[in-house]
Amino acid sequence: MAHTHTESSDFPHVTVRGYLIGFVLAVVLTVASFWSVSSGAFKGESALVALAVLAAIQMIVHVVFFLHVNASKGQRWHAMSFAYTIAMSLVIIVGTVWVMHNVHMLMMAR
Structure with missing residues (x-):
């Protein structure tokens, strides 16, 4: 065959x-x-x-x-996992910068 x-x-x-x-x-x-x-x-x-x-x-x-990675049917899970990774990375980066900024402002207030 x-x-x-x-x-x-x-x-x-x-x-x-x-x-x-x-x-x-x-x-x-x-x-x-x-x-x-x-x-x-x-x-x-x-x-x-x-x-x-x-x-x-x-x-x-x-x-x-x-x-x-594209939007085809077989690649949707790859695209969704990539989008989730980007979102969580942004949460971690923005949260870290926000905390560091607040700590800096509180240290300067003393």
């Missing part, structure tokens, strides 16, 4: 073209980050916001093009 290969929509279709697009986008975003810092295009808090936006975009590029 011949074994036939049927393509399933549960698994992402991986191509060299997809990897190359992801690689080029990652390099462009990395160069943009280094350029924005080294050229002094942004000052103060706007530099932090610009770097955070570029980092978030680069994270999305990596998740989509290299980890192949």
